[in-house]
Amino acid sequence: MPELSDRRRLPQRAAVVSIVVVALGLAVAEAFSAESVPTGVGLALCAALPVFVLALTTVRPAAVAGVAAVSVAFTAYCWLARDWPDNTFGVVELAGLAWLLVHGVVQFPRLRAAGASAALAVAIVLLPLRVGEVESEYLGLMAALLLLGVAFLVLLGLYLRLHDRRRADGFELAKQAQRLAYARDLHDFVAHHVTGIVAQTKAVRYTTAAGITPDPADLDAMLAGIELAGSRALASMRSMVTTLRDDEPAPHLPYRTLGEVVDAAVGGFSPTGPAVTTALDTELATRPLPGPVLDAAHHVVQESLTNVLRHAEDAAGVEVRARPGDEGLLELTVTDDGTPAPQGTGGHGLVGLEERVGAAGGSLVAGPAERGWRVTALLPVKGSSAP
Template sequence: MWESTGPAVLALGALPTFAATGTVVWAVARPRAAIRQRLGRLARPTAVCAALSLVTSFALPEPGHGSGWKLAETAVLLLLLAVVTRWSPPRELTAALPPAVLAVALWPLPLAGGGSFLESVGIAAFWLLPAAAAVAAGAHLRRQDLRRRSAVAEARSAQRLQLSRDLHDFVAHDISGIVVQAQAARFVAATDPSQAVLALERIEKAGLSALAAMDRTVQMLHGPEAPGTEPLPGLSQLPVLLEDFGAAGTTEAQLDLPPLVTEVLSREAGSAAYRIVVEALTNIRRHAPDASRATVTFTPTATSVEIRVTNDRGARPAPARRRVSRGGLGLPALTEHAQALGGTLSAGPHGEGGWQLTAVLPATSPKETP
């Protein structure tokens, strides 16, 4: 009976091959944008093809028929194994892998005839090797993609954090000065218009400074080689910073910056020192606007530079509506930055109701003069 239906047997033997090949063609014969989505939906078709392969391997009456198709079918199943391991969701992957691996490992057993159990185990173990290699290749590509996605996510998070720090450290400082000047101008406008004009000039200067900080931050998002990108402020801008701070309110600001400091602090440490002073002055303006004096002192030592910012009147309690700074902003972020550079930062009460911020940054060897 089966001799007269030889073509039918061959057709049944070739059915899994055509099914597996059709699955691959269905996945890739689409616009490029849709290929990745279809590759992620191959788990169920792969499981169906594997089931057909197992059925035809053990149900056909003459195992020798269609062995050529079986080799081609195994090659396509190995390709599907790699693709499914790379692209399929974990839940669907766990359902597709076992039948596909079994189909690859067990297809030669009917051809072995009445071999012993050990021979059958050896054959199955041998064909497990290409199946394991296909799964390993797909898993490797999947792991590489996960690492790449994780690296991109970390880079974006670091960029957003740097953006928030720049906006907090620089823009918030300038806006605080604008608020102070606007309040002063409102009170003196009626009695001394000339002072109001000066206050408006300082408001304009602070506004331009805030816009420059925002432009620098936006340019940073375009990459380090963006045209027109300016370096972050450093120690050389501290005198102007203290002058503007003193002019913006009633607090007298003093700066003690020995020339040696600029030689022993790296550019990154100098930028961090500028940020620390900006944050300290901003906190004085917000929480101790009635302080009569603020002092910024740099003290170089053999291995470090100590920065002290003090005011002679304690910080007033923050308003209830003020949001407490969280990770990435203010003193916590500056403390992490200082520690990353190998230094320290702390703040607390000082003297009779005053406040003091102390930071220590590591120093590099000063340049030797010829």
């Protein structure tokens, strides 16, 4: 893996080396155009410093301030000593300072970016002072044009800084959404099967603790249920691990109608739990629905039945009902007749359900009923409004 990473960086490194070589070559050419050795050395040094700083792995504000200070010092020498370059004030240096200015605005913290930008702006605007043969009015015009260029570079750096910030925020939001999706899948699938294992294990312990010799057929059925729930939990875990390794979204459930979804969720319910009855509108039960809606409906029924096992141990029955709601919505309710209890308190089940139903374009309400607990989901029939 490190070798592969190095190979991918080779073109970038080659481009950097090429730019450095070309810039240094132009700097040497400018240096030879000077009439005196000090001026030639100064031109070459002032052109090379920005190039070397930009080639560093990490560009620091102190290094940028040092480059600006050297540039201003050389400009002051040319003006005071009347030792001006012959044909140029340092085109390569100007390009390097401009690049440093944009880089500093984009990468540095705000206060350090402001300080580095001010130092570089002074160095850039003072560059015309190295050209002593130009009349004063042209000198001011050149400085004004350079000042406008500095303003443009600052605006460009601010735009790139904002673009990077938005991209980073978008990446963090995507990671957060991915983590929430994985958390929901782990809770909805694995916790559901584990809850079934726990409920059936309690039934076996209750039977044996009461001193009653369980019927071999009943005991075998309960152990088979535990085995089936464990196998389903392992299969769900393998599916989740595969999704994480391949970095692909979890596949939707292979159902096309609400009736298939409800039958699958009820069929996977613990045999030791309360009896489950269904009352589905015939047209809704057989009508093909969008994948996100069916996925949300499946998790509503599954999580509600899991919460019955966890929080309503005295429940004798559960009803799953689906009927047309207002404004073309599907109203799906799961109601148990146990003692009302704040299901999901301190957990993440209802929170995950609200997120799933909301992503499908619907809404979720959960609370005590006349007797027991009721979960009601309103889902769109025609499709999902989720982005």
